[in-house]
Amino acid sequence: MTLILSNDDVGKLLTMPDCMDCLEDAYRELAHGRGISRTRSDSVAPSGRDDEALYSLKSMDGVIPKLGVGAVRINSDIITWPKIGNSMRRVKSPAAPGGRYTGLVLLFSSETGEPLAIMPDGVMQRIRVGAANGLGVKYMARADAKTVGILGSGWQAGTQLAAACVARGITAIRCHSPTRENREKFCADMTAELGVECIPVDSPEAAIAGADIVMCATNTIDAVFFEQWLEPGAHLTSIKRPEIEEKAVARCDRVVVHTHDDKPMLVATRDLDVPEHGGERGWGLAAGIDFASLPTLPQLIAGEIVGRERPDEITCFLNNLGLGYQFAAAGAVVHRKAREQGLGHDLPTDWFTEDVHP
């Protein structure tokens, strides 16, 4: 049977420690050449809608023989890039029926080829971004790191904090985001969820001054952390390539990136202007950083490099691009636990396989 799982199922099954554990193992496999990551591709075209939105069909694949799985993650998005203040954001419109988004993870067996499970990507996507940055904290932050300053209070910010709390004994968190109500609500929620006091503050400087760990977790495609804010001993972490100003990255003592893929493969209709793929924003930002020359998280986890040697070093983890490989790892855990706990809808595997040679 092929299992159809919901975001609720994924949320129940995939804890942050689970996800950090499975990714840690999977990254080690990848570093040893025993896993496969196919770089994300973005196929972008006019959407045919009345608004200025574009259509983006995004896909990324991963295979982990050790776990017996392959995965394809697909996003079928209606996207706009509004300017909010001085920043440009990437905003997905919930344009599917019922005001919903379309993102899927298809999990396959690498021993039989069969489809094991199909599930939405949203909850898993958020947990795996947190888990990757949490592993950055585990291997790079000071062992006695206790305080976190975070920029952003949106969808990604919560799992960033959860992961930091798994990796280190965090005792205090300060958060800044531009809209007061958002950061206040976020801090109240996080304090309750994590059992660590999370304080909303009214400037980015107030959030990050003196923090042992500085987390950027925004949806901007412009920089939000700047060189003059660097402090000795800090660990910086970003969920997206443009968030940390290039000059700041250059000043860090050790920088690790998620992957050597420097950006998604863009395939677009002729003469289409895709804002985040333009020269000055998004994937164009931090273009001066030679990502291929920097070590990766898998290399760090496999022990090929050291994350930190001295307490006063400034370390930085740039989660520059997500991988389908992460969905294969997390998907394997979710599928195993769903089977154990009897969650999800079973559909006949025959619906998704065939007796004719493809």
Next chain:
Amino acid sequence: MTLILSNDDVGKLLTMPDCMDCLEDAYRELAHGRGISRTRSDSVAPSGRDDEALYSLKSMDGVIPKLGVGAVRINSDIITWPKIGNSMRRVKSPAAPGGRYTGLVLLFSSETGEPLAIMPDGVMQRIRVGAANGLGVKYMARADAKTVGILGSGWQAGTQLAAACVARGITAIRCHSPTRENREKFCADMTAELGVECIPVDSPEAAIAGADIVMCATNTIDAVFFEQWLEPGAHLTSIKRPEIEEKAVARCDRVVVHTHDDKPMLVATRDLDVPEHGGERGWGLAAGIDFASLPTLPQLIAGEIVGRERPDEITCFLNNLGLGYQFAAAGAVVHRKAREQGLGHDLPTDWFTEDVHP
């Protein structure tokens, strides 16, 4: 609702003239820069099985704004490369439960992002290969072409003949394949299906001598058609890059390829030997042909080049690599007709969409 369709449904809904029409229109869009084709990627790893089979997770994407669709085609294959005589073949093992293959087409709306349909790829894959080569015949073969010689009697050969019969008034077909029983059964079936006499012959030369149209439709990854067999006025057509010897291709007066993608993007585990991606077979064959310098089928259909000027020219269409784009075009037709005719299983679209931001 998201429609789950079977190969039977696709076979009922997608006629060869339908498929040739929709592809013709879609290729014109592509030539004008109004469609998107994301090159196939092959992620290949050890399968973890006891045999020597490898696991291959293959994906390819396409978007056609004019038809309001995007598609991802996925194959999750267990593959071996046995030697049969002097040829090496690529063989997929039906290793999924019930002895089945795993290949899927996911069709999305480019206006809302929603998943419109999920269907197996097998029947559609075969029809679209036939249709592409049929369009090659339509634009390149002599207008009075009446006879076909075909090499191969397997899964792909039938739709090659069906497409040739749509494109030209074919009156006689000769077929050779190495195993007598296979070619005899195939010819009997084709004679009944097409209403054109199809004669099995015991050598490749007997099949192709004097034929107006020579079709290669094998599953070998070595060459099967050679330079000395070229005859003036013939149109040659191949479903796969290696089938026509490089020296034969070089002697043709006009050569059109399916796409400028010269081969799939291979991503493999370290030190893995993937036979068809090696130096001497499969994608390595015909490496001396500069595919990027040859015109494509979309350019031919859009009128950027001429397929044939004189009756004695030798023309050649190389279907060098399949495109996810074809599945978007054919998928749009199948989805529309399935809705009209009430075929397929409806599943709640909510199962494949989400209310959380992915």
